[in-house]
Amino acid sequence: MGWPLKTRREGVARVFLGGPLKVAAGSEGELEIEAKNIRELLTQLGDAHPALKPMIEKGVAVSIDGQIYRDAWYQPIPPGSEVFILMPMAGG
Amino acid sequence: MTASSENALKERQFKIVGTRPLRPDGIDKVTGRARFGADMTAPGMLIGKVLRSPHAHARIRGIDASKALALAGVKAVVTHADFSKVGADLDDVSCNVMARDKALYDGHAVAAVAAVSGAVAAKALRLIDVSYEILPHVTDVEAAMGADAPVLHEDMFTSGIRPKPDRASNVVHRHEFGHGDVAQGFEQADVVVERHFTTAATHQGYIEPHACLGSVGPDGQGELWCCTQGHFYVRNACAAMLGMDLSHLRVTASEIGGGFGGKTTVFIEPVALALSRKAGRPVKVVMSREEVFRASGPTSSTAMTVKIGATRDGRITAAEAELKFQGGAFAGSPVDLGAMTAFACYDLKNVKTVAYDVVANRPKQAAYRAPGAPMAAFAVEGVMDELAGKIGMDPIALRLKNAAEAGTQSSYGPKFGPIGFVETLVAAREHAHYSAPLGPHQGRGVASGFWFNFGGQTCVSLNLHADGSVALAVGTPDIGGSRASMGQMAAEELGIDYDKIHTIIADTSSLGYNDISEGSRVTFSTGLATIQAARDAITKLCGRAAQFWGIPEDAVVWEDGHARPAGANAGDFEPLSLAEIAATAAKTGGPIAGHCEISAEGAGVSFATHIVDAEVDPETGRAQILRYTVVQDAGKAIHPSYVEGQYQGGAVQGIGWALNEEYIYGDDGRLQNPSFLDYRIPVASDLPMIDTVIVEVPNPGHPYGVRGVGETSIVPPLAAVANAVSAAAGVRLTELPLSPPRVLEAIDGMAAEDEA
Structure with a gap:
């Protein structure tokens, strides 16, 4: 589940949705989510916002405290960390 | 990263990393021995050629290949019907490989022939009868966005x-994308600059055209040799389009003449x-240069509006951009990456970018x-x-005042x-x-740029031979010197000479999956995997030494290429070299190898x-680059010559993009300049020596600090060149390329304004 920011709790991650994810989620750009790792976080996000599910399945990048992960389901999310969900990225 | 660990990375002394050994592919490339995509042959090989649409947009009513098939020497004709249905992730790629119900651009493949010779295949192409219904087309990005533009895909909303x-x-x-409130930010600005810009589509301009040799046997087992940046991706894509198991297709990457x-x-x-x-x-297919231009992937053409506001002392209060990129006939232009990187250099409270991905013919x-x-x-x-000029501030000082640092959002x-x-x-x-004097009609430009750099799936095997030499097998095609840098990192870890390591690019059946050599990921990712594979081998080497000495494994350390007792308590033994341990491997447990997945x-x-200096001839509008300096953070340069080569290559490609290169379409939607005669990339005589400065701020995510x-x-040069040419011409230039007629028109326009 994602909670709107006004109910902020200690020890949970602050999750920000980037670009189109924010629009798909109904412009709710900032959430608090308690998840041990990226997989749990994405599952909860998809459950709370079904419109995000296809985007998550297509692939997203996740930044935890500034470090971007592209394919790391089991990367731990420390309590209180700042998480950004970003569009998939590729280079040349 | 703590300050102490950052300092430890900065102060680490390397023996081999940071040196400039000879490139391992050098002799092969200068003697012609290197095998590129078109160099592979096979017994009984046929030549394949592709029939391409002459129309920018047309419905395909029917394809009749009966006459071609009746021609002596023709062995096969394929159309879209010969390919399997693929998942959504590959659907556009598959449709681009072979058109289905519509040809979507001039050059779109509609059929292909295999014959006993190129001449017979070419003749057969002319005998294929394609019935087209020509449709209206659009090639310009802003025109394609118009309400009355011809629509390419009826299901695109x-x-x-x-x-x-x-x-x-x-x-x-x-x-x-963005954060803050740009409207409020612009209210706080003393100076606001807003401009509209356009850039033309350009091609990567690799010298080697696409080439491959494919062979599928009657048992369904396939092999493919090709020039590619990612042979594992090629395997997966081809297997899906042909309905094959991944294990039934083995792909080998050739040497690559640019990607x-x-x-x-x-x-x-x-x-x-x-x-x-x-x-x-077996069938070999080699693209002509014309096919490379018409039917491989150039980059987007764009239309962009940027607005930045700042206080008189140079602090940016708001920044906003609207980006429109056409990505050809299918979704997926890199406009989102443009929007995400546009303002990444700066520490901004209020920033907003809007990105439109657009399709065109x-x-x-x-x-x-x-x-x-x-x-x-x-x-x-x-x-x-322009903002720096308006507030009377040095352009580097303006950037320093707003520069992103550690901790900046x-x-x-x-x-x-x-x-x-x-x-x-x-x-x-x-x-x-930066402080050198300039002459008449000369101008200096500065620009900065940002890129993410990526990691990804990577798999490495490191095999120790009985003579102490090492075979390092990686799965990322070497597109910029990675065989040398991987060898250096392996040698550094193992503590042996660089010359003892031989690095190869293994085929897709010899290693686990490797992502493509893209995203500046190879020195980082394959380097990380190489270091870990070497450490895996070292653990095994220490284990063999422990066995030999009869002491616990954790009482052995690896230093300077030798296993040594960890301390006086571990015992007094003569160190064992890698070669000595490898020589007895057959009798101490078998081959020794290190792996990392x-x-x-x-x-x-x-x-x-x-930094760029340019001179503009006011009579002709021709711009000449006089001096060019690249300053870039490498994190840690493993092989500085290759790093400098990457810096120089990016600058040169950017100079071409800025000054001359462009896809030119006629009113009929056909590409007018599909050759290097009419599409002009810079050559050595157009350029000064590109000077380079390697900055090293270590990346804490890599054991040696490597960044891509x-x-x-290639991010700053378009702007840096345009800023220099604008300064030299005395007029702000906002449309690329800055070809002589365009520059001359701007100079003449300014003169006419002055007279008025």
Whole structure:
């Protein structure tokens, strides 16, 4: 589940949705989510916002405290960390 | 990263990393012994050729290949019907490989022939009768967005806008990025600059055309040799399009004559395999240069508006950009990456970028170094230059005042870790180039740029031979010197000479999956995997030494290429070298190898600042680059010569993009200049020596501090060159390329304004 920011709790991650994810989620750009790792976080996000599910399945990048992960389901999310969900990225 | 660990990385002394050994592929390449994509042959081989649409947009009513098949020497003809249905992730790629119900651009493949010779195949192509219904077309990005534009895909409805549109359009999506309140930010500004910019589509310009040799036997087992940046991706894509098991297709990457992102997808490879399967013989397909231009992937053409506001003392209060990129006939232009990188150099409270992905009747774009970022930087850094002029501030000082640092919230969201942008600006400001005098009609431009750099799936095997030499097998094609840098990192870890390591690019059946050599990921990811594979081998070497000495494994350490007792308590034994342990491997447990299979994470972003001097001939409008300096953060340069080569190559490609290169379409939607005679890339005589400065701010995500270097170097040059030429011409230039007629027109226009 994602909670709107006004109910902020200690020890949970602050999750920000980037670009189109924010629009798909109904412009709710900032959430608090308690998840041990990226997989749990994405599952909860998809459950709370079904419109995000296809985007998550297509692939997203996740930044935890500034470090971007592209394919790391089991990367731990420390309590209180700042998480950004970003569009998939590729280079040349 | 703690300050102490950062310092430890900065102060670490290396023996081999940071040196400049000879490149392992050098002799092969200068003697012609290196085998590129078109150099492979096989017994009984046929030649494949592709029939391409002469129309920019046309419905395909029917394809009659009976006359071609009746021609002596023709062994197979394929159309879209010969390919399997694929998943959504490959559907556009497959449709680009072979058109289905519509040809979507001039050059779109509609059928292919395999015959006993190129001449017979070419004759057969002329005998294939394709019935076209010609449709209206559009090639310009802003025209394609118009309400009355011909629609390419009847099922394309713009996403990212509410309410959901009820009419199909060529706009794939509208995406918005940023934070803060730009309207409020602009209210706080003393000076606001807003400009509209355009850039032309350009090609990566790799010298080696796409080439491959495919063979599928009657047992369904296939082999493919091709020039590619990612043979594992090629295997997966081809297997899906042919309905094959992954294990039934083995792909080997040839030497590559340039890729720059353009060889990260498939064009002719599935066609060669489909022809071979049908003909029962190996089939070679080699694109002509004209086909490369018409039907492989150039980058997007763009239209952009950028607005930046600042206080009189140079603090940016708001920044906003609207980016429109056409990506050819299919969704997927790099506009989002342009939007995310546009303002990434700066610490901004209020920033907003809006990105429109647009389709048009042009070839499907492919990645080109730092996809999307150079165009966005061209617009943003052009406005930054003008802003500096308006407030009377040195352009580097303006950038320093607003530069992103560790802890800054980036314009695309996350906060930065340790980064080296300020260091590049300071090094540029202190470089002799920046204060050198300029002559008449000469101007100096500065611009900065950012790129993410990536990691990804990576797999490495390191095999120790009985004589102490080492075979290092990696799965990322060497597109920029990675065999040398991998050898250096393995030698550094193992403590042996660089010459003892031989690095190869293994085929897809010899290693686990490796992501494509893209995203500046190879020195980082494959380097990380190489270091870990070497450490795995060292653990095994120490185990053999422990066995030999009869002491616990943890009482053995590895130093300077030798196993040694960890301390006095471990016993007094003569150190054993790698060669000594490897020589007895057969009797001590068998071959010794190190392995690493990872999804590499922890890539470090990078920044660059470029300085350019240009001279403009006021009579002709021709711009000449007089001096060029690249300053870029590499994190840690493993092989500095290759790093410098990446810096220089990015600058040169950027100079071409800025000054001359462009896809020119006629009113009929056909490409007018598909050759290197009419599409002009810079040659050595056009250029000065490109000077380089390697800044090293370590990336904490890599054991040696490596950041990617292959892409950031092409981000600033479009803007840096345009700023220099604008300064030399005395008029702000906002449309690329800055070809002589365009520059002359701007000079004449300014003169006419002055007279009026």
